[in-house]
Amino acid sequence: MNRVTTKYHKAGFLLAGFLLLYSFVFAQYPVSGEVLEVNNNYSDVRVELSSGNQNVDIPVSANGHFFTSLEWNKKYNFSFKKEGYVTKVIEFSTHLPEGVSSSSIEPYHMPVRLFRIFEWVDTVFFQNPVAKIRYDKSEVRSDGRFGDFADDRDYSLNVKFRIDQMRREGEEASASVKAKKPAKKPTKTKKQKRANNTNSENTADIPIKEEEQTPNTIDKDFARREMNGAPPLKPVYPEGETNEEFALKNRHIHRTIFVYNGQRKVFISVKHEWGGHFFFIDEAHIGYRCISKEVYEHSILNCRTKIKQYK
Incomplete structure (x- = not known):
């Protein structure tokens, strides 16, 4: 849009x-x-x-x-x-x-x-x-x-920061609970039970593959998948504009960080080998959001204007 x-x-x-x-x-x-x-x-x-x-x-x-x-x-x-x-x-x-x-x-x-x-x-x-x-x-x-x-x-x-911390604590607590629980023995379907009764006693049970759980979209949403592979942001960036380039296996990530007047704004461009090109802005209260090329370019110019103002 x-x-x-x-x-x-x-x-x-x-x-x-x-x-x-x-x-x-x-x-x-x-x-x-x-x-x-x-x-x-x-x-x-x-x-x-x-x-x-x-x-x-x-x-x-x-x-x-x-x-x-x-x-x-x-x-x-x-x-x-x-x-x-x-x-x-x-x-x-x-x-x-x-x-x-x-x-x-x-x-x-x-x-x-x-x-x-x-x-x-x-x-x-x-x-x-x-x-x-x-x-x-x-x-x-x-x-x-x-x-x-x-x-x-x-x-x-x-x-x-508090929301991210809350989610990390929840994931760690959840992983700890799962680690303490004994592994569940796969259950057999009626068909497998009938097949097992007809086989000899030496025949091994056929393991049942448990249904794969779909990851929660809040943990692996579109933006996270697109930017997967880029290193995390540094704790501190210098005043002005910083550009970072990351060449991954099938896509190229360009990250632009603006720091001025006590604020930090982050924009990301992800270009795929197959031609797809996506743009993101870090909105602190909702995380990374996919935006149009026009919004991306306008926002970059907007930040550069502000940097000149505060120099």
């Missing part, structure tokens, strides 16, 4: 034009979004919007898209819920600094990835927001000017 975006990927030109017109008419701020990673089943996905004592449900379309409008200079909580999935809360503040006109702010597009509840998940932890969105005077808009809504990167990175 083509998007003219900074962080969180603004809507496309046509959608942006419609939403801007909407905001002018109703003097409210338009926010759209989409729910991801729910196996294309949106029948019981709920998006709740709350502010103070007011709570409303936002309709979700058959393909997971939603739209609402927010009043200016207020704080909201978006809650994303689905049976069997971890509920996510995103805080959104529409407060603007003095002197900033609401008509200059572009519409906001919010992709949200849900993941299944896993063992040892701390559901109390997810009662707090996984991301906080607010006005950032350093954010570069699609027209090249500064000042737009963006997520609090430091906050999101801390949340992502």
Whole structure:
């Protein structure tokens, strides 16, 4: 999907034009979004919007898209819920600094990835927001000017670190429990039992192959498979732009890391020998997300502009 975006990927030109017109008419701020990673089943996905004592449900379309409008200079909580999935809360503040006109702010597009509840998940932890969105005077808009809504990167990175830690602890605990359990003896089907009765006593039992378990998509999703083989990010990168190249057996990975103003942003390009070319952005609260080439290129230019600003 083509998007003219900074962080969180603004809507496309046509959608942006419609939403801007909407905001002018109703003097409210338009926010759209989409729910991801729910196996294309949106029948019981709920998006709740709350502010103070007011709570409303936002309709979700058959393909997971939603739209609402927010009043200016207020704080909201978006809650994303689905049976069997971890509920996510995103805080959104529409407060603007003095002197900033609401008509200059572009519409906001919010992709949200849900993941299944896993063992040892701390559901109390997810009662707090996984991301906080607010006005950032350093954010570069699609027209090249500064000042737009963006997520609090430091906050999101801390949340992502805690979620990754929670998942690792769960995997380690699960592996420990499995290691202590005695191996189950394969059971025989009725057909094998009948065959065994007709064979001599010296005939060995035919082992039953246990059904292979499909990995949970949260552990081996598309992005992880695409980027498999690249070494992990270093703990610290220098200020500015760093480019890393990784030549693997059947694909080439290019990783670009930007560090400026206390923030770190990561973009990945994966080019396969058969011609496939995929692009990813590291969104702290949802992990790596596949994006279009246009969004990738625009985001790279956006970060380079910001680096020049802070030099």
